[in-house]
Amino acid sequence: MNRQTETASEPCLEIRNIRKSFGKATALQDVAFTVPRNSLTVLLGAAGAGKTTTLRIISGLDEPTSGSVLINGRDVGGLEPKDRDVAMMFDNLALYPNKSGYLNIANPLLIQGVPETEIRERVLGIAETLHIGRILDRLPGTMSGGEKQRIALGRALIRNPAIFLLDEPLSSLDAKLRIELRSELRRLQKESGKTFLLATPDYHEALAVADTVIMLQSGEVVQVDSPQTLYDRPAHRLTAEFIGSPLINILQGRISPGEPAKLEFFGFRLPLPPNLSTALAAASNGFDVGLRPENLSVTTPSSATSQGELVDIEPLGPRSVLTVRNDFGEARILVAAADFQGAEIGTTLAVKVDHPEKMLFFDGITGRSLKG
Amino acid sequence: MTEPKKLTRLQAIILLVALILTLFPIFWIVMTAIKPPTDWNASPAIWIPSEPTLINFKTLFDPDAIRAYGVGGVSQAATSAVIGSIIASVTATLLSVSIGLFSAIGISRYAKNSKWTPLVILSGRMFIPAAIAVPFVIIFSNIGLTDTYTGLIAIYVAITLPFSTWMLKSFVDDLPREIEEAAMIDGKSRLAAHLTVTIPLIKGGLFATTMFIFILNWSEFLFALVLSYSNINTIPVQLAKYVTATAGTLYGVQAALAVLAMLPLIVVGYFIQSHLARGMTFGAIKQ
Numbered sequence: 001m002n003r004q005t006e007t008a009s010e011p012c013l014e015i016r017n018i019r020k021s022f023g024k025a026t027a028l029q030d031v032a033f034t035v036p037r038n039s040l041t042v043l044l045g046a047a048g049a050g051k052t053t054t055l056r057i058i059s060g061l062d063e064p065t066s067g068s069v070l071i072n073g074r075d076v077g078g079l080e081p082k083d084r085d086v087a088m089m090f091d092n093l094a095l096y097p098n099k100s101g102y103l104n105i106a107n108p109l110l111i112q113g114v115p116e117t118e119i120r121e122r123v124l125g126i127a128e129t130l131h132i133g134r135i136l137d138r139l140p141g142t143m144s145g146g147e148k149q150r151i152a153l154g155r156a157l158i159r160n161p162a163i164f165l166l167d168e169p170l171s172s173l174d175a176k177l178r179i180e181l182r183s184e185l186r187r188l189q190k191e192s193g194k195t196f197l198l199a200t201p202d203y204h205e206a207l208a209v210a211d212t213v214i215m216l217q218s219g220e221v222v223q224v225d226s227p228q229t230l231y232d233r234p235a236h237r238l239t240a241e242f243i244g245s246p247l248i249n250i251l252q253g254r255i256s257p258g259e260p261a262k263l264e265f266f267g268f269r270l271p272l273p274p275n276l277s278t279a280l281a282a283a284s285n286g287f288d289v290g291l292r293p294e295n296l297s298v299t300t301p302s303s304a305t306s307q308g309e310l311v312d313i314e315p316l317g318p319r320s321v322l323t324v325r326n327d328f329g330e331a332r333i334l335v336a337a338a339d340f341q342g343a344e345i346g347t348t349l350a351v352k353v354d355h356p357e358k359m360l361f362f363d364g365i366t367g368r369s370l371k372g
Numbered sequence: 373m374t375e376p377k378k379l380t381r382l383q384a385i386i387l388l389v390a391l392i393l394t395l396f397p398i399f400w401i402v403m404t405a406i407k408p409p410t411d412w413n414a415s416p417a418i419w420i421p422s423e424p425t426l427i428n429f430k431t432l433f434d435p436d437a438i439r440a441y442g443v444g445g446v447s448q449a450a451t452s453a454v455i456g457s458i459i460a461s462v463t464a465t466l467l468s469v470s471i472g473l474f475s476a477i478g479i480s481r482y483a484k485n486s487k488w489t490p491l492v493i494l495s496g497r498m499f500i501p502a503a504i505a506v507p508f509v510i511i512f513s514n515i516g517l518t519d520t521y522t523g524l525i526a527i528y529v530a531i532t533l534p535f536s537t538w539m540l541k542s543f544v545d546d547l548p549r550e551i552e553e554a555a556m557i558d559g560k561s562r563l564a565a566h567l568t569v570t571i572p573l574i575k576g577g578l579f580a581t582t583m584f585i586f587i588l589n590w591s592e593f594l595f596a597l598v599l600s601y602s603n604i605n606t607i608p609v610q611l612a613k614y615v616t617a618t619a620g621t622l623y624g625v626q627a628a629l630a631v632l633a634m635l636p637l638i639v640v641g642y643f644i645q646s647h648l649a650r651g652m653t654f655g656a657i658k659q
Contacts, residue, residue, distance in 0.1 A: 061553050081556040088557045094550030098573065111559035155558070 010073050012037040012195040013058065013163055018067035020053055020219075027053045028064070028219045035163065035197050035212075040189045042206040043199040044230075045216030046242065051199035052091060054216070055165045058197070059088045071162050087159040091167040091199075093152040095140040101147075102136040105154040126154045129184065145172040150181075157188065166198040170205060182209055203243040207231065215239050232358070237288060237367035240360060246293045246314075246321045249331045253289040253361070255280055265289045266328045267306030268353060276361060279370045286364030293321060293334040295358050301350040310347050313340060324349055398634075404627035405429070409441045412623040428628035438625065444618045450629055453610030457633070459521055460596070460606060461589040464528030468589075469582050471529070472536030477566050479537070480544040481552075494534050501594050509598050519601045527595050532585045539584065543577030544570065579644050587637060607633045 011034035020028040028050045035041045043051045056062040058069055060081040068077050076084045087108070095104050102123055103110075109119045127133045130150040140148055149172050156164055169185070170178045186209045189196045200206055206213050207227040215223040215230060223235040234240040240248045253265035255272065262269045263280070266289075272280065280287055299305060308324035308331065320337040323330055333351060353359070361370040379387070404412065406424040431438040432450040479485065479493075508527060509518065517523030547570060555565040571578070593608040600609055607629060614626040 059557060061556065080561060081553070082559045082561060086557065088554075090550045090554060092548060092550055094548060094554040096551060096554070096569065107555070108558040155554070 010037070011035055011070075012039075012072060013197065014070040014073075015054070015058070016068045016070070018054070018057060018064045018069070020050075020057060020062070021065045026219060028057075031067070031216075031219070031221050033214050033221055033224055035195060037195055038193045039211045040186065040196045040198065040209055041212045041214060042210035043197065043214050043216055044201070044203060044206040044210075044242075045199075046201055048218075049201075049216040050219040051201075051216055052167055053219075055088065055167050055197070055199055058084075058163075059086045059165055060084045085162040086165055087156040087161040087163075088165040089152050089156040089167060089169050091171070093148050095148055095152055095155075097140055100137050100139060101132065101143070101151045104140070104151050105136075105158050107155065108159050122158055123154075126158050129157075129188070130154050130181075146174060146177055149173060153181075160194075163195045163197060166196065168200055169198060170200075171202075178205075185209060207243070215242075233369070234290075234360065235369045237290065237362040237369075240290050240362070244292060246316075246332050246334060248360075249289075249291045249293065249296070250362070251289045251291065251329055251331065252364070253280075253287050263289075266331055266351075267308070267326055268304070270304070270353065270356060273356070273359070276370065280361060283361075283363055283370055285366065287370060288362045288364055290360035290362060291331070291353065292358065293332040295353060295355045296331060296333040296351055297354050298322070298333060298335060298339075298349050299352045302352075305350040305352045307348055307350055310343060310345055310349055312345070313343060322349070324351055401627045401630050401634075404623055405631045407624050409438065409443045409622075409624060428624040429632070431622075431625045432629055432632070438622070443622070444616065448605075448610075448613065450607070450610050450632075453605040453607045453629075454632070456521070456605045457590060457607040460524045460528060460604075461586055463521075464525045464532065464589045465582060465586045467525070467529045468532040468536045468585050469540075469578070472533055472540050472581070472585075473571070473578065475533075475537045476540035476544050477570060480541050481549060490538070493538055496531070496534055505594055505598050508595070512599060518599050519603045521604055524596060524599055524604060524606075527599070528589045528592060531592075531595070532588050535588065536581050536585050539581045540574070540577060543574040543581075546577075547573055583640055583644050586640070590633070590637065 013035040015031055015033050018028050018031040019026070031050070031054060043054060045051050053062065057064045058071075060076065060079055060083075063077075068075050070076070071084060071086070081088075096107065099107070105123050105126060106119050109122065114122075123136070124133070127136055130153060132147060132150045132154065135143055135147050135151070140151065143151065149169070153166070153169050156166065156169075166185075170181055173181060182205055185196075185198075198205075198209070207230075210227050213223075213225060213227055213230050214221055215225075215235075217236065217238055223230060223239055225233070225235075230239070231243055234243065237250060241250065249266075251265045253263060256262045256264045256269065261272055261277070261281075263272050264270075301307065306326065306328075308326035310322060311325045311330070312321075312323035314321040314323070315337055318337055319334055320340055322333045322335055322340065322343075324333060331351065362368065363370060403420060405428055406426070407418065407421040408423060408425050408427065411418045411421050427437060427441065435447060435449055479489065483489070512518045512523050517526065551573065552565045552569045555569045556562060560568065591608060592606075593612075596604075596606040596609045597612070600606070611626055611629055611633075614622040614629070616622065
């Protein structure tokens with residue numbers, strides 16, 4: 001391993017224009033990104049977006065159709081997984097069914113020939129972190145889903161590789177443990193100063209732990225940004241819909257003729273955002289307005305409001321989601337639950353946009369974000 | 373483990389009939405093996421011999437022993453056939469299963485399988501054996517392999533390799549590939565991962581396949597017959613030799629050899645049955 005060439009600025013992992021086809025189907029299309037050293041980067045995408053394929057190519061279990069993978073600046077193309085200095089946790093866990101929890105976790109160290117006392121110490125340390133001390137002498141067949149998952153996580157974390165690849169590491173845990181472990185994972189990464197690349201379809205998890213999120217969509221990287229930017233400024237309509245709950249409102253917009261021109265959607269007539277007026281006017285495919293439910297509110301009627309009929313109330317504890325329908329479509333509005341207790345379906349509500357600057361605009365056909 | 377299901381009366385009757393059909397020939401062979409020559413052909417049939425004897429077994433290794441009953445003997449003892457069967461079957465089975473094992477892993481894990489793969493692998497089995505026996509005899513006599521164990525073993529491996537490959541492939545297919553990939557990630561080479569993870573986890577399938585291939589080789593008759601003259605002999609060929617021109621068929625001696633030939637299969641089967649159970653991979657992956 002050529003550690004001398006490591007520099008602080010050099011990325012730990014660099015993916016250059018990876019393409020992967022299975023027969024006629026293309027799984028990855030020109031995927032390119034870098035993962036900085038000592039960071040927790042998340043590959044976020046729906047099932048089938050190409051997350052697992054990407055991780056398998058990085059680890060060397062699959063070879064890309066074209067493109068290259070660099071780990072610490074070294075092109076690892078053609079190297080076997082064992083020579084790439086990566087640890088990986090599989091999404092189906094892949095524990096050794098004939099080995100105890102202890103031996104599953106210890107296996108990488110046993111292969112490396114680490115002294116037995118050190119192995120014992122390290123396995124017990126990891127087991128404590130993951131709360132699996134009690135199940136170390138059991139076989140995977142006798143463990144619950146969450147226990148197996150933590151054994152698999154332990155088998156990856158026991159090592160000291162250039163990069164940890166974790167494929168949906170928290171998926172089959174119950175909600176409490178998932179939240180607990182994800183902050184534990186975050187803490188482990190910060191303390192160890194190691195590089196983590198974590199794949200997940202869960203945007204909550206991505207937003208909670210990531211330094212940087214790589215958004216994958218149908219085998220393409222559509223955006224690489226910080227979690228907050230990804231939420232506030234998604235580069236694609238599908239990304240906007242993938243991230244955030246309740247679902248973002250996507251409402252067909254148009255520019256009204258007349259002086260001064262106005263932005264019209266869902267019955268609203270608002271001033272055109274100055275930095276976007278050219279882009280919106282030039283959008284020959286038409287455009288959609290994206291508006292998060294928390295940026296709409298119910299108010300008293302005025303010139304800046306739109307009206308609609310209340311068709312549904314979905315309580316979410318402290319908040320409720322109102323669905324309001326009018327001739328232009330349906331919009332979801334996030335409101336304080338207390339304000340709408342006992343509100344009657346069918347009543348007409350006046351709706352206003354709270355933060356016009358948070359409105360998003362997407363090309364009507366391509367779905368790409370329109371920028372000024 | 374689920375509770376065994378209770379059988380309906382109809383199912384029980386069908387099973388009983390099937391069981392009788394399967395076991396009766398075995399019963400009859402064993403009984404014949406201990407019948408004295410006078411009972412072999414008796415009419416009405418004698419089901420259970422009144423004077424059980426081991427003379428038939430004795431005759432297998434001492435062809436003249438049967439003369440005490442006034443029956444013409446056979447010229448050749450069965451010893452060479454038993455030894456020949458062991459040499460040919462054991463060697464061919466080990467070769468077939470080891471080559472098949474690596475072929476199976478290769479096909480299952482590294483080959484781009486098409487819908488034609490099974491056909492291509494199993495196509496050799498679609499010929500009528502007699503049709504390929506003739507060209508084999510011609511080729512083998514040209515290269516000096518007739519009447520040798522090398523030749524017989526080569527043919528047995530060629531015939532059984534498609535079966536061992538195909539059976540083992542199904543066991544490898546059932547094993548999630550991520551388990552051996554985890555070993556590769558943990559630091560094993562591809563080959564080491566297959567040797568230390570894949571193979572131990574398909575142990576049951578490996579034993580079952582070995583048993584199956586051994587039975588095929590042990591009971592093969594046609595090729596052993598056409599390729600053997602004087603140097604090699606196997607049990608199935610020897611069995612046919614008890615049909616004599618002078619003394620008719622020596623049913624009792626034939627049955628005795630058949631019983632002997634069954635013994636290793638029963639013993640192996642007994643020891644193998646615990647490995648036949650599936651479920652080795654239970655709990656390995658998230659369902």
